[in-house]
Amino acid sequence: MRCRKVEKMLPLYIEQDLSAQKQKEVRDHLNLCPECYGLFEEFSYTQKLVRTFQAPSVDENFFNQVSQAVRRESVQSSRRFSLIDYLRINWTIPEWFTPKTALVIPVALLIVLVSLSSWRTWTSAPYSNKESISQSHTTVHKEEAPNIISKNIELPKNVEQHSLVEPPIYHSHTNRAEKSRALTTYTTLREPLDREDSMDLPTLETAGFIEEEEPSTMISMESEEIVKSELQTTDPEVHIIWFSSKQVDLDGTPESEEVSF
């Protein structure tokens, strides 16, 4: 170790504030270098002065003055109402509740809330890729297809929405008002699509025909056969297949009564 380096370490060496390894290196150097040893003795002398630096004792009146000041403070503090003091006295603050945790907990809650909010926004966002469209088709057609139109769901503005727009489905117990509402919604949704696209979709005439039917007429049907219909959407992975019971009316027009997927 060089003298210059030892000189820098001497202020810490005199009180053993260095690591054991450096203490040893400085000690070895001091044994060999008289100049550095002289400097060490100078530091040791001033350090001894600092160590033995005495402070005066406090005077006798000090205790009385402080004690009286404390009693005055005690009286004043008892008169003051402090919400924090009240909470501190009446509430047991748990051990883990420190200023750090007081900061961490709201930040963690905020992160969770933001994450939840982002997740909900993402899941309810319009379909942005084929995978999500395919999944939504499956879910919608299997589970909620009969209710799509009546719920007035805002559909994505792309060609895939063709497959979602289905003719209204009527049952024998469907009342007239419901039929009318479903038909109006269906018509509104279908019209712009029919103008743009020539896909083989169920026609308005079919739905219109059903609307005009009376439940009593439907009950009186004599013949019935199951018809399989298939619909190809623009997504090659999405095929819509439905079965309808085709009943032959008096004038021979087939009627789609019930659709299942």
Add this chain to the structure above:
Amino acid sequence: MMSNVAEIVLTIDNLNLDPHSVDNTSQSITHLIKLAQAGDLTAFDQLIILYQNRVFATAWRLLGDKEDARDASQEVFLRVFKYLATFKTDKDFSAWLYRIIINACRDQVRKRGSKERMVSIDSDRDIETLDSLVSHEDLEASIIKSQEQMMVLRALKTLSEKERAAIVLRDMEGLSTSEVAEILGSSQSTVRSQICSARIKIKEFCDYLFATQNKAGKR
């Protein structure tokens, strides 16, 4: 409650322990603190008696002025009384007390202003205070001692506030570097750096004074 306080004080008096070495009576002191936390003013008086010299000495070393040290010490005990309810008895009371002393002295310096601090270096009050420390049995030794004390006091005043706090706690109060770091809220390496710088400044100041005295002696 009074009898409890009396027993504790009696125990401490019998042991004749300096507050620096109250490890054996830490339980008694903890008990005193708990009583004071519960509002027992007599117990708090006993805490004042136990710690007043230590608080005043540290304040005097930090401030270098007896009146300022007295005011700061009184402020320290008032703050202790005010915030004692927040102190957890499983923590180190001395470290907590030192932190309050450091803050109170810092506020005292700001209250008086740094200019006045520099003026008071050679004030008569300092000399009077230091004279009271030495016995007059051996006059020559007393004079030397007084001069050395004066030299250290003046050397301390050349340090920055942080250096002074570090050197007082480490070299005069005898705390470890880690304890000083915890009290000052700094890292150990920062404290080591401040201590190193302070020791160099003290040595240089002493060298300068010795050189000046030698020149004056030759004339």
